Amino acid sequence: MTEGHDVQALSDRDIHVYETVASQAVEWAGGGAGLGGIVRASGLTEEEVRESLAKLVEHGYVVPSGDGYGLGPHTFEVEY
Numbered sequence: 001m002t003e004g005h006d007v008q009a010l011s012d013r014d015i016h017v018y019e020t021v022a023s024q025a026v027e028w029a030g031g032g033a034g035l036g037g038i039v040r041a042s043g044l045t046e047e048e049v050r051e052s053l054a055k056l057v058e059h060g061y062v063v064p065s066g067d068g069y070g071l072g073p074h075t076f077e078v079e080y
Contacts, residue, residue: 009059017042017052021062021069032068 010018020042024033039049053069056062063072 010055010061011052013044013048014052014055017044017049018056018061021053021056022071024068025070032065032070034068038069 017038020038021033024037024041035046035049035053038053039046042049044052053062057064057069060072062069064070
C-alpha cells in the first residue's frame with residue numbers, strides 16, 4: 001500500500017468500482033462485497049472489475065475480506 005493516497009491516480013472505472021464496493025458494504029452492514037455482486041452492480045465485465053480491484057487493492061483503497069472485498073483506510077469521501 002502506498003502512503004498518501006492519490007485519488008487522481010484512479011480512473012473513472014476504478015472510482016466506479018470503489019463506489020460499488022462501498023455501496024455493497026453499506027448495504028450488507030459493513031460486510032464484504034463479493035466479486036459477483038460487484039460485477040452485477042457495476043455493470044462492468046468481470047475482467048474490468050478484476051483489473052480495477054487489483055489496482056484498488058494495490059493502493060489500499062479496497063482490502064480482501066473473506067470471500068469478497070471491503071473498504072480500506074481512505075482519505076476521501078463518497079457521497080450517496
